[in-house]
Amino acid sequence: MATSRGAGRALGCLESRKNITGSACGLVGLVLTFTGVAGPYWPVVVVGLYGAGALIAPPERPALPDFPDPSAQLDEVRQDFERLRGYLAEVGLPPTAAERAGRLEEVLTALLDPGRAAELLAQDPEGLHVLARAVRQDIPEAVDAYARTRWWTRLTPGQRPPEEHLERQLSLLDEEVRRLADTLRDAEARRQESHTRYLEDRSQ
Structure with a gap:
């Protein structure tokens, strides 16, 4: 039971807006690395872009209560x-x-x-x-x-x-x-x- 709840929370974090936006920004950092723009500091650039993306992502909106129609x-x-x-x-x-x-x-x-x-x-x-x-x-x-x-x-x-x-x-x-x-x-x-x-x- 605890394992399933932990797996659910992990899946929720992976599917969150913050993680998705941060990952997209991190991919931009990798592109900059492969093109040589980031230079030797590419890990800092990738992590920094991921963090910036996670910060600017809109907050999660809780689901509406399921009231009877x-x-x-x-x-x-x-x-x-x-x-x-x-x-x-x-x-x-x-x-x-x-x-x-x-x-x-x-x-x-x-x-x-x-x-x-x-x-x-x-x-x-x-x-x-x-x-x-x-x-x-x-x-x-x-x-x-x-x-x-x-x-x-x-x-x-x-x-x-x-x-x-x-x-x-x-x-x-x-x-x-x-x-x-x-x-x-x-x-x-x-x-x-x-x-x-x-x-x-x-x-x-």
């Missing part, structure tokens, strides 16, 4: 959404909250369904972030807080029912997700209008 991220959110739907089915929400959660699920299903909406989301990092946050954080936290709070409400009656908070939270999330859907729809509408203007201008 937007399509892969969308696939991950789609898988997480399926897990979220299973969780919501097990919680046992009160009727009004269940109805609002169902409406929210419908919009999320439409946005995550492979098709044009998914293509637009793959090109919209902010929209993808909003969707992923709703699926992975906002909805699970809202439902989990309700599930934990309703147990305490049985011990301390007279408090504000936890389902009111849940219903309000689901309504706000539904509005946020629908705004995202409206934004994607408007983007498609602008694209269609632009194409119409392009055809109109071309026909003149």
